[in-house]
Structures are given as structure tokens and as C-alpha cells.
Amino acid sequence: MDAFAAGFAWLADPAHWTGPDGIPTRLLEHVSISASSVLIACLIAIPIGLWIGHTGRWAFVAINLANVGRAVPSYAVMAIILPISLSFSPEYGLALIPTFSAMVLLAIPPILVNAYAALREVDRDLIESARGMGMRELQVLRRVELPIGLPILVGGIRTAAVQVVATATLGAVFGYGGLGRYLIDGIARRQFDRLTAGVMLVAGLALMTELGIALLQRRLTSAGLRAGQTTGRPYRGMAETPAAPVQPV
Amino acid sequence: MNGRPLLDWTWIVEHLDDMAFRTAQHLWLAGIAVAAGFVISFALALAIRRIPNLYGPITGIAGVLYTIPGLGLFAALVPITGLTTLTAVIPLTLYTLLIFVRNMVAGFEAVPRDVLEAADGMGFTPGRRLRAIELPLAIPLIVTALRLASVSTIGLVMIVSLIGDNFGGLGLFIKEGIQTFFPTKIYVGAVLSLVLAFLADAVFVGIERALTPWARARAQSVRGAA
Numbered sequence: 239m240d241a242f243a244a245g246f247a248w249l250a251d252p253a254h255w256t257g258p259d260g261i262p263t264r265l266l267e268h269v270s271i272s273a274s275s276v277l278i279a280c281l282i283a284i285p286i287g288l289w290i291g292h293t294g295r296w297a298f299v300a301i302n303l304a305n306v307g308r309a310v311p312s313y314a315v316m317a318i319i320l321p322i323s324l325s326f327s328p329e330y331g332l333a334l335i336p337t338f339s340a341m342v343l344l345a346i347p348p349i350l351v352n353a354y355a356a357l358r359e360v361d362r363d364l365i366e367s368a369r370g371m372g373m374r375e376l377q378v379l380r381r382v383e384l385p386i387g388l389p390i391l392v393g394g395i396r397t398a399a400v401q402v403v404a405t406a407t408l409g410a411v412f413g414y415g416g417l418g419r420y421l422i423d424g425i426a427r428r429q430f431d432r433l434t435a436g437v438m439l440v441a442g443l444a445l446m447t448e449l450g451i452a453l454l455q456r457r458l459t460s461a462g463l464r465a466g467q468t469t470g471r472p473y474r475g476m477a478e479t480p481a482a483p484v485q486p487v
Numbered sequence: 488m489n490g491r492p493l494l495d496w497t498w499i500v501e502h503l504d505d506m507a508f509r510t511a512q513h514l515w516l517a518g519i520a521v522a523a524g525f526v527i528s529f530a531l532a533l534a535i536r537r538i539p540n541l542y543g544p545i546t547g548i549a550g551v552l553y554t555i556p557g558l559g560l561f562a563a564l565v566p567i568t569g570l571t572t573l574t575a576v577i578p579l580t581l582y583t584l585l586i587f588v589r590n591m592v593a594g595f596e597a598v599p600r601d602v603l604e605a606a607d608g609m610g611f612t613p614g615r616r617l618r619a620i621e622l623p624l625a626i627p628l629i630v631t632a633l634r635l636a637s638v639s640t641i642g643l644v645m646i647v648s649l650i651g652d653n654f655g656g657l658g659l660f661i662k663e664g665i666q667t668f669f670p671t672k673i674y675v676g677a678v679l680s681l682v683l684a685f686l687a688d689a690v691f692v693g694i695e696r697a698l699t700p701w702a703r704a705r706a707q708s709v710r711g712a713a
Contacts, residue, residue: 311642314677321670407556437559444554
């Protein structure tokens with residue numbers, strides 16, 4: 239508990255809230271690299287996931303690739319990219335490129351797998367009746383599959399975002415800023431209050447990310463699905479979002 | 488890192504024994520943690536099966552632990568447990584809990600109700616029902632959990648060396664490579680850890696297949712029907 243007290247005392251010190259190593263700067267660095275890498279990962283993974291989910295084509299290949307991607311340790315990815323990116327760009331090659339690329343790679347698999355699963359979970363009969371009503375494929379996707387699958391899709395973004403926020407900490411090993419700075423510097427200088435404060439900040443940010451997106455997820459669950467959950471209609475469970483990464487097919 | 492080749496093959500050939508040793512250290516740490524996490528989670532999953540209300544709190548706590556950065560948890564333990572194996576193994580174990588508990592509970596949940604009732608009707612004792620019915624049917628999800636936990640633990644062990652050199656593991660190659668601007672070491676550490684993670688993944692996929700012959704039979708009959 240002493241460690242906690244020391245960490246809080248460190249956080250309370252106004253001197254730690256200003257300057258290039260201040261909490262606001264580090265927090266902003268951390269949030270900006272996390273948000274931008276999750277965004278880029280979304281732009282890559284959601285279209286692919288929706289396409290394979292809607293058509294059912296290439297699903298086996300894509301899901302297995304995503305699972306293989308999940309096995310890749312981010313620290314190793316950063317390390318592999320470092321020497322290469324450094325030879326290309328001495329300015330950004332040291333910190334930014336390795337951290338950013340590793341975070342994008344980390345975020346793609348859960349988003350892709352969940353985007354795929356979101357559409358696969360939709361009752362086939364619903365899709366058939368939508369087609370029977372004369373909807374075109376894009377309409378089926380937009381008006382039937384997406385609204386029903388949205389919570390699961392957002393669940394993937396949630397998993398990815400939490401992992402990215404926690405893992406972006408490692409960027410500090412390669413010279414990136416962010417909250418990981420406090421951990422690395424705390425270990426190097428044997429300043430355990432700095433270290434504990436850093437741990438609390440990263441864990442707090444990850445929890446806020448988790449809760450924030452969970453809230454968004456609940457709001458995005460269409461009213462019909464929510465009602466179905468309480469009255470036990472056949473669509474029950476669909477709105478239940480896998481907080482854990484969706485299991486491989 | 489300028490001026491040096493990305494891969495120095497003579498160094499690699501001269502240090503094969505180092506690589507073997509650190510790979511073994513890496514596997515050893517990951518192995519203890521996954522085994523400990525498995526045992527603890529199995530007990531927790533059985534408790535949840537008996538008292539379903541425990542699921543929320545247990546996965547809640549495991550979830551909060553999961554958000555703590557690995558680097559921080561390792562470092563935070565140093566003042567308490569020193570630079571011992573425990574410092575590495577405790578956080579690694581804690582991180583596996585969420586994966587194991589969720590999948591084990593999902594595995595038990597996936598057992599159809601009527602199968603359980605049939606077993607009860609045939610006079611199975613709860614212990615025998617667990618052993619003969621529920622565990623075999625829960626195996627696919629349990630092995631999936633083992634796979635996910637092993638792979639993620641192998642990744643996490645990479646970080647341990649940032650706390651102290653004496654833990655070894657493949658991450659130490661990367662750390663030394665960065666400190667001495669020697670890319671070969673970085674690649675050796677990174678590539679070996681990737682290979683290790685993929686191998687672990689493949690091994691558990693194989694185990695899963697071997698333990699669930701019915702899944703393959705079913706997939707084949709479905710394909711045949713279509």
C-alpha cells in the first residue's frame with residue numbers, strides 16, 4: 239500500500255503536471271498514438287471483415303491470418319521494425335514508426351474477427367427475408383446486418399483499443415513518449431513513485447477506454463435487440479457482446 | 488545501427504548455444520505461468536459453476552488486472568519479491584486468469600442441458616458427470632484457452648528482461664541489441680520469439696484436433712451434405 243501512497247503523492251505534485259515530461263503531455267502522446275493506430279486499424283480491418291462476413295468468401299484464410307497475427311508479440315514487432323525504419327528515417331524511425339506500426343498490427347486481428355463474427359451471427363432467415371423484400375446486397379448490409387451486428391463489431395474495437403492503450407506503454411522502450419516513459423524512467427532511475435504513478439495512469443486510461451467504449455456499445459445496440467434481451471425472444475444473446483476476443487471459427 | 492549489416496551470420500553461428508539457453512529460459516517462465524494459471528482458473532471455474540454469481544466479480548477483477556501494463560506489474564513487484572522467478576511468474580500468471588476463466592466457464596456453459604439431464608437420469612454422481620461428460624465436452628474451449636494463454640504469455644515474457652537481466656529469455660537479446668546498436672541480436676530475439684509463439688499456437692491447434700475427433704467428423708458430414 240506504501241507504493242500506492244507514493245504513486246498518489248507523485249501524481250499530486252504540481253511539478254509533474256507541466257513541461258515536456260508532464261502528465262498532460264505524456265497523456266496526450268499516449269492517447270494520440272493509441273487513437274490514431276486504432277483508427278487506421280479500423281479503416282483496414284472493418285471493410286475486410288464486413289466483406290468476408292457478408293459474402294462468406296475468404297473467411298477461412300482471413301480468420302486464420304488474424305489468429306496468426308494475434309500470436310505476434312508487439313515487442314518483437316517493434317524490435318524488428320526498428321533497425322529498418324531507422325535506416326529509412328532517422329527522425330521518426332527510432333520511436334514513432336516502430337510503435338505506431340506495432341499498434342496497428344496489434345489492433346487489426348480483434349477488429350477484423352469481430353466484424354466478421356458480427357455479420358455471421360445475424361440470423362440467416364432475417365437476411366433471406368430482407369432479400370425477399372427486394373433489398374439489394376448493400377441495403378441488406380446497411381439496414382439489416384449492420385444494425386444487428388454493430389454491438390459485436392464495436393466489441394472488437396473495444397478489445398483492440400484496450401490492448402493498444404496497455405501495449406503502447408512499450409513504445410517508451412524504443413524512445414517514444416507516452417505514459418510508458420514514467421515506467422521506463424522509473425525503472426531506470428529506481429524511482430518507484432514515478433513507476434507506480436505511471437502504472438496507475440496507464441491502467442486508468444485502459445479502464446476508461448474499456449468503460450467508454452462499453453457505454454457506446456450499449457447505446458449502439460438497437461432498441462429492438464435490447465427488448466429482445468429482456469423478453470427472451472429468439473434474438474436473445476445477439477446483443478450480448480463478447481468482451482473477450484471472439485473465438486476462432 | 489548505421490554501417491552494420493542487419494544480420495551478422497558469424498555471430499549467429501557462434502551463439503547458437505546462447506539462443507538455445509535463452510529459448511529454454513523463455514519457455515520455462517511461460518510454462519510455469521500457464522500451468523499455474525490453468526490450475527487456479529480451473530478451481531475458479533468450478534467455483535463459478537457452483538455459485539454462478541461469482542462470475543461477475545471474478546472476471547471483473549481479472550479484467551482490471553489485465554489492463555495493468557505488464558512492465559508496470561513486473562516492476563512493481565521488484566521491491567516486494569526482489570529479482571526472483573516469482574517476480575516474473577506472478578504477473579504472467581495473473582494475466583492468464585481472464586483468458587482461462589472466461590473460456591472454461593464458456594466451455595461448461597456450452598454443454599447442452601439435455602445431455603446433463605440425461606447423465607443425471609442415468610444416475611451419474613456430480614463428480615462422475617464432471618469427469619465423463621462435462622470435461623470432454625468443454626475440451627475444445629479449454630484447449631483454445633490454453634492456446635491463447637500460451638501465446639500471449641510467450642509474448643509477455645519478452646518484456647521481463649527489461650526489469651532485470653538475470654531473467655534471461657529472448658527479450659534479453661532485444662534489450663542488448665538496442666543497447667549496443669547491434670541489429671543481429673534484435674532480430675535473433677524477435678524472430679525466435681515469433682517462431683516460439685507460432686509453434687505454441689500450432690501445437691495447441693493440433694492437440695485440439697486430436698482431442699475432438701467428432702468436430703472433424705461433423706465438419707466432413709456437413710460439407711458432404713452441402
